[in-house]
Amino acid sequence: MIPEATTKTTYQLPIGPIHPALKEPVAFEFEIDGERIVDVNVSLGQVHRSVEWAGMRRNPIQILYLAERICGICSYCHPMAFALAVERVAGIEVPERADYLRVIQAELERICSHILWAGVAAHEIGFDSVLFLTWQMREKALDLTEYLTGNRVTKAITMIGGVRRDITKDMVPKVTETLNYFKDNFEKLRHIFLDDKTFKMRSQGVGILTKEDALRLCACGPTTRASGVKKDVRLDQPYFAFGDLDFDYVTPDVLTGEVNGDVYDRIIVRLLEVKQSIGLIEQCLDKMPAGDIVSEPKIPKLLATLKKAKGEGIGRMEAPRGEVFHYVKLDENEYPYSWKVRAPTYNNIMPWIPMLRGEQIADIPIVAASTDPCMSCTNRVAVVDNGKKYVLDKEELHRLSVEKTRRLMA
Amino acid sequence: MRFSMLPQVFAQMFKKPWTNKFPAKYIPRSTTKFLDDVGSGKAKLIPPIETPEGFRGKIQYDTEKCTGCKLCIKVCPTEAIEYKEKEKKIKIYLARCCFCAQCTDVCPVNCLSMSNEFLLADADKYSKDLIVE
Numbered sequence A: 001m002i003p004e005a006t007t008k009t010t011y012q013l014p015i016g017p018i019h020p021a022l023k024e025p026v027a028f029e030f031e032i033d034g035e036r037i038v039d040v041n042v043s044l045g046q047v048h049r050s051v052e053w054a055g056m057r058r059n060p061i062q063i064l065y066l067a068e069r070i071c072g073i074c075s076y077c078h079p080m081a082f083a084l085a086v087e088r089v090a091g092i093e094v095p096e097r098a099d100y101l102r103v104i105q106a107e108l109e110r111i112c113s114h115i116l117w118a119g120v121a122a123h124e125i126g127f128d129s130v131l132f133l134t135w136q137m138r139e140k141a142l143d144l145t146e147y148l149t150g151n152r153v154t155k156a157i158t159m160i161g162g163v164r165r166d167i168t169k170d171m172v173p174k175v176t177e178t179l180n181y182f183k184d185n186f187e188k189l190r191h192i193f194l195d196d197k198t199f200k201m202r203s204q205g206v207g208i209l210t211k212e213d214a215l216r217l218c219a220c221g222p223t224t225r226a227s228g229v230k231k232d233v234r235l236d237q238p239y240f241a242f243g244d245l246d247f248d249y250v251t252p253d254v255l256t257g258e259v260n261g262d263v264y265d266r267i268i269v270r271l272l273e274v275k276q277s278i279g280l281i282e283q284c285l286d287k288m289p290a291g292d293i294v295s296e297p298k299i300p301k302l303l304a305t306l307k308k309a310k311g312e313g314i315g316r317m318e319a320p321r322g323e324v325f326h327y328v329k330l331d332e333n334e335y336p337y338s339w340k341v342r343a344p345t346y347n348n349i350m351p352w353i354p355m356l357r358g359e360q361i362a363d364i365p366i367v368a369a370s371t372d373p374c375m376s377c378t379n380r381v382a383v384v385d386n387g388k389k390y391v392l393d394k395e396e397l398h399r400l401s402v403e404k405t406r407r408l409m410a
Numbered sequence B: 001m002r003f004s005m006l007p008q009v010f011a012q013m014f015k016k017p018w019t020n021k022f023p024a025k026y027i028p029r030s031t032t033k034f035l036d037d038v039g040s041g042k043a044k045l046i047p048p049i050e051t052p053e054g055f056r057g058k059i060q061y062d063t064e065k066c067t068g069c070k071l072c073i074k075v076c077p078t079e080a081i082e083y084k085e086k087e088k089k090i091k092i093y094l095a096r097c098c099f100c101a102q103c104t105d106v107c108p109v110n111c112l113s114m115s116n117e118f119l120l121a122d123a124d125k126y127s128k129d130l131i132v133e
Helices: A051-055 A060-068 A077-090 A096-124 A128-149 A169-195 A197-203 A211-216 A263-287 A299-308 A344-349 A352-356 A361-369 A394-409 B006-013 B031-040 B071-075 B102-106
Strands: A010-015 A027-033 A036-043 A310-319 A322-331 A338-342 A381-385 A388-392 B059-061 B081-084 B089-093 B112-114
Touching: A027 A361, A036 A352, A051 A060, A051 A338, A060 A077, A060 A299, A077 A096, A077 A299, A077 A310, A077 A322, A077 A338, A096 A128, A096 A169, A096 A263, A096 A361, A128 A169, A128 B006, A169 A197, A169 A263, A197 A263, A197 A361, A197 A394, A299 B071, A299 B102, A322 A344, A352 A361, A361 A394, B059 B089, B071 B081, B071 B102, B102 B112
Parallel strands: none
Antiparallel strands: A010 A027, A010 A381, A027 A036, A310 A322, A322 A338, A381 A388, B059 B112, B081 B089
16 A cells, blocks of 8 residues: 655655566555655565466476567577576586577677667657667667577577577678678767767766665666676676686776766666677687587477476576576476576666655656666556546656756757 | 767668568558459559568478377477377467477478468468468
């Protein structure tokens, strides 16, 4: 229940808890004083889509495609984290070439996700021409994904013990061509996002997450790295072929020399990660050894092995949004005994509290979007003001945000 | 530069839009009538962008080759495949299919394959186009 407002001047603004487009239903209660957010209360634990339950009635091969549908943007890292967990239980060795191919797919997904996010962030502050520019670039990434995997979004490339499709020699030119396109356009994107007055106005000093808060609230992924915390599963506990590749933590001080932990820094981190991912794919193409792409090509045999496996395992991966975590317990049965998924947004919800405190209502969209959650959470907002109820939906919040940009420009 | 997006926007004004206007430049009032016109040669269809090699589209099923081993039923994540006891053949409901191509991978006699047909929208999920047998 919403508590009564403590003073006459503040009022409560609840968001959530249920929205069809939200991956993780979450309820917010804002305490508002005029335009300023005095306090935010987040209540989690309203997530139940029965994905895990459905998984316990399917064999591991079927779960790969179910896990793919947990998230549309992270449609690679969920099944892959599940596969990592199952491989650990069953003791399946992954061929070296498959490890490199897995890195290529993971980094391609990161490029796709970060460019998509950049467009959404621009849209949130009312800068729609940038949205179209970034999504035009994202189209190239999607085309490459379709070329490599056979589909644009649900890639279906994961297989327990490897990957399903190889990158042959005659496919390499198309990959390098797309990577060169990104390299050529990266400078353009960096210039627009980091030098433009509109972006600086709305993102510098907004939604600050201090290093202490980021550590205390267990933020993960680009959100925590933007606050200066060097935390990246790829480097901390290397999986796939990441241990052999040359790269480092991306923090905003690489570019600007200082860490503020604001929305601007989160933009910097994501843009630099796009560049880093391009480099990683190139390294993989160079170093990739020849060999098998999957440890057991015969699926009935693989299923029989998994049926005999017993034990529990975890799979950790650095998804575009942060650390994704899968826990699997196999019990010498056709179906897994237990399966638990923890998506990165779960960690990145709590940092919203220190980020949003003291900001304006019009900043909610960009601050919330800066952690890269499913942004439709701003929909279905009801404002209760002196007993009179009215609804603040996503369009209205977006309009307020655009107006603020205009006001600052004037 | 204060507004670094401005040159981009101006340059874009003189470029051709990326959108491929499939199936026609303007949405026809009636799609079925438009398709009839295309069939009789009265209207012209703007072709869709070509699918790449290895695209996972509508499933093709070779009934002759099928041995009825049920492996595809075992791996299908959406349970879209039904087994016909009498004939020992399968029936695929495309309305449930998630186009993962796992059944084509697992088939020991290669009687299943993915085509590049992707125009599968239908009002009836049990329509003839959406059932492969």
